[in-house]
Amino acid sequence: MSQNKNSNEIKFRPAQAAPVAALVDYQSASIVSREIVKGATGRVTLFAFDEGEGLSEHTSPFNALVQIIEGEAEIIISGQPHRVAAGELILMPAQEPHALKALRRFKMILTMIRS
Secondary structure, eight states: OOTTOOGGGSOOOTTSOOOGGGGSOOOTTOEEEEEEEEETTEEEEEEEEOTTOEEEEEOOSSOEEEEEEEEEEEEEETTEEEEEETTOEEEEOTTOOEEEEEEEEEEEEEEEEOO
C-alpha cells in the first residue's frame, strides 16, 4: 500500500490488515473522523485532532474507550485532567462528563460498546 495515499483512498476491510494511522488524515484547525465499524451493539471511530482542537464537555450513555495512536491529548473526566499519549488507553465511563483537547496534534481510536 502506498504511503502517500489519501486516507479516503485506503480501504478498511474485514480480515485484512490496515495501517491505522493512515486511515484518517489531519486537517488544519479541524477535527476529522472516520467511522470504520458500526453495528447494533457499538462502533469504532478514528479521529485526527489538529493541535489546540478539542471537544467540549459532554456525556455519553455508554462507556467510551480511547486509544491514542499518535500525539498527545488532555482528556478531562469528571473535572480531572489526564495527559494521554501515543500507545496509551483511557476509559471514559458512561454518564461521566468528559472533554478532549489536543496538546499536540493527535489521532485516536474511539470504541463505544452499547450495554
